[in-house]
Amino acid sequence: MRWPRQLMSLLFVLTLLTGPPIVLLSLIGAPLQGWPTAAQAREWVQNPLTEQTLTAALTIAAWLVWLLLASTVTIRVLARLSTTVSWLRRMPLPTPLQATAGGVAGAAVFGVSSHAITAPPPLPTQPVAAGTFDEASNPTPSDGDVLADAGISVAGGWMPRDVAEQVSATAALVWLRRRRFYRPHPPGPPSREDTDLVPLPPTVAAVQAALADSTPPPSEPGAASAASSRLDRPTVGSAFPRAGVGLTGLGAQDAARGLLVTSLLAGRHHPAVSVVVTRPVLAGLLGPTAETLGRRLPGLAIIDNLGQAAGFFSDNPSGRGLGGRDQAPRDPQEGTGPPGPTLVVDAASATDNADALASLAVISAVVAVLGRWPAGQTWQVDPSGRTHHLDGSGSAGSRMCVLTQVTATDLLTVIAHPDPAPPERGASGPSRNPALEGRSPQWEETAQDHPVLSGNDERRLQLRVLGEPTLLLDGHPVEIRRTAALQVLVFLAAHPDGADTRQLTDAIWPGLPRHSLTGRLYTTLSDLRATIRSTAGVTLIEHSDDRYRLDPTAVTVDLWHFHHAVRDATTAVTTDVTTWKAVIDAYPADLAARRTWPWLDPIREATRRNVIDAHAALASASPDVRQALAWLQAGIRIDPYNADLHTRAVSALIALGDHDAADHLRKDYARRLAAVGILSTNTALTTATLRDHPAIPTP
Structure with a gap:
């Protein structure tokens, strides 16, 4: 206790x-007995170092x-009191209906029977990021407001739910692209240093964690296509006046950033320009990164003056010109295609080009003016994103997405993330991969001391993290009541040398203030330790010098066994097919399959690449082209998005003379990429020949 x-x-x-x-x-006595007299002062100057002085x-x-x-x-006590008061304000009170239902349930419990009633175990607590849902059935936002609009709060603003879903889907596509362009090379050490395994920005992790309960895992059938459809969903334009709107108030700049991010996300998979913004406005919104980041953003057109905007609207795929207002409806459901780009300008440019702006407003998705807009409505935006008419007549519309400069830059970095160039075989990054932070440089040596699973192992506890995470005692699952506790087990399994409090809280509860999570982490660990101690009679998690680690003498971990197999394959003196097969046999499924914890992606991908390397090595070493093809097909089942494996498999099929199968594989791969929203460039596969991969033997 x-x-x-x-x-x-x-x-x-x-x-x-x-x-x-x-x-x-x-x-x-008292520190001062009174002010010194002039005589005492002269005496002290003459002889300062006395016993009395x-x-x-x-x-x-x-x-x-x-x-x-x-x-x-005093400061610590006041801070704790302030935190407690904020928590009490955020604590939701029961509605009258809930209070009535609770009273009826209480009467039933105490009145029906005098027998003891066993309470069911508490539901697993899900990780909630700084973003929390606003609807009645979901947690309230961190700022304590109860809102009618569905959305989440993040550390740097607020965004509607559909925007958060698009952010999560875009992040998933970033990892799919990294998987697609990875080129297998001879197996390396378990702690990979691939430069494209860097984690995504913290804001994205917070959004993903907030959506973890409601977004289907990527491994489920149809989840990838669902993510693609979320990217195509229009999210701007319906709530804005046709003549344009001026944005003023403390939240105007943040609202403009939210509009910029929302519009770019909505047009992510369309080749046309989705946002037109003047250069001074972009510099004011994004700061020093505006010029470099702006060039990397697909769908963003930067103009020097409003006169340059007409070209981007005249080429609009909807077919609308710059004519009058009755040319075409702006609602895409009215049959004329999607609206034109979102236009963001400053008040001075809008005033100097009022007629041109009025024409552009007819065919644009949104026209936003940073400042007062006499020709249309002007909204005052508060920092939370709520809008009001400037004259104070009431609410002007739905709540706007508001983002600070740092948060908007994080999200735009993901949108603009370039497709990684295929790394050279055997090449590694110049520095250690931040995704594997927490491992010491001697990870392989320390992991070598960890006992691995063997046939005569006498340890009763087994932790399986490859596939569905499960803790087994004598072959039977141990119930882990808290999802956060299960995350702790998987995180420590992925970091054999342990992790400190900061690393655990940042991984499990991304985006939340760290000082408010220490108690939650201690509660989670205490419950986990109590469960394991009462079930197995051992202390599974060691704690020393603020580092937590799994006791290797008390548990066997399948991931550690896999890493040992990888290390054995990489340190073998001669090429040994057996060691590569051991790597494949030790990999039953992806790390924590079907789990969408944001911190998993870099480590999961690094683990997957080790087994892909093993398949590619076996294919290259196979003297028979059919056997090589079998290993490549097995590798494709591990990662069906990898282009290099498909290219090698197509080459093998061509070598066997099965051109129909090669063509079918190419088309199937193109359909798979299109299903997840990746624009396929099939050049590598359509031109694949035996010359591309001379290591594949001919029959």
Whole structure:
């Protein structure tokens, strides 16, 4: 229990606060007996180092140290009180209907029977990021507001739910593209240093964690196509006036950034320009990164003046020109195709080009003016994204997406993420992969000391993280009640050398303030330890120097066994097919399959690449082209999005003379890429020949 420790800490603090003053006052007295006289001052100048002056100096120093301690304690207490008050404000109160239902349930419990009722175990707690849902059935946002609009709050603003889903889908596509362009090379050490395994920005991780409960995992059938459809969903234009709108207020800049991100996400898979913005406006929204980041954003057109905007609208795929307002409806459901780009300009440009802007407003998705807009409506936007008419007549529309400069840059970086260039065989990154942060440079050596699973292993606990994460005791699953506790087990399995409090909280609850998560982590670990201790009678998680690690003498971990197989294959003196097969046999499924925890992606992909390397190595070493094809097909089943494996398989089929199968494989791969929203460039596959991969033997 924690209360004895808390009581002892309180007594210790009280002793420090009350003890020194009592001792000083009783032994020495007050620090100052009055201001020194002129004679005493002259005497001190003539002879400063006397016993009396030294005693007074030490006394004053002791009182200053005590004052510093007292002020520190006071500040900590006030901060804790402020946090408690904020938590009480956020605590949802039951509605009248819920209160009535609770009263009826209570009466039933206490009135029907006097027998003891066993309460069901608590539902697993899901990780909730700084973004939390606003609807009645979902958690409330971190700022304590109860909102009618569905959306999530992030550390740097607020976004509607559909925008958050598009962010999550775009992040998933980033990893699919990295998988697509990876080129297998001879198996390397378990702790890979591939430069394209860097994690996505923290804002994206927070959004993914907030959507984890409601977004289908990528491994489920249809999940990838669902993600693609979310990217195609229009999210701007319906709530904005046709003549354009001016944005003022403290949230105007943040709302413009939200409009920029939302429009680029909505047009992510369309070749046409989706946002037109003047250069000064973009510089004001994104700061120093505006020029470099703007060039990398697909669908963004940067103009120097409003006169250059007409060209982007005249080529609009909807077929609408710059004519009058009655030319075409702007609703895409009315049969004329999607609206034109979103246009964002400053007030000065809008005023100087009012007629041109009025024409552009007819065929645009949104025209947003940063400042007052006399020719149309002007909204005042508060920092939370709520809009009001400037004249105070009431609400002007739905809540806008608002993003700070840092948050918007994080999201735009993901949108603009370039397709990684295929790495050279055997090449590695110049620095250690941040995705594997937490491992020491001697990870392979320390992992070598960890016992691995063997046929005569006497340890009763087994942790399986390749596939569905499961903790087994004598072959039977142990119930882990908290999802966060299951994450802790998988995270520590992926980091054999352990992780500190910061790494665990940042991974499991991304985006939330770290100071508010320490207690949640301790509660999760305490519950997990109690469950394992009561079930298996062992302490599975060690804690030393603020680092948590799995006790290797108490549990066997399949991921550690896989890493040992990889290390054996990479350190073999001669090429040994058996060692590569051992790597494949030790990999039953992806790391934590069907789980969508954001921190998993870099480690999961690094693990998958090791087994893909093994398949490619076996295919290259096989003297028979049919056997080589079988290994390549097995590798494709591990990663059906990898272009290099498909290219090699097509070459093998051509070598066997089966051109129909090669053509079918190419088309099937193109359909798979299109299903997840990746624009296929089939050049590599359509031109694949035996010359591309001379290592594949001819029959």
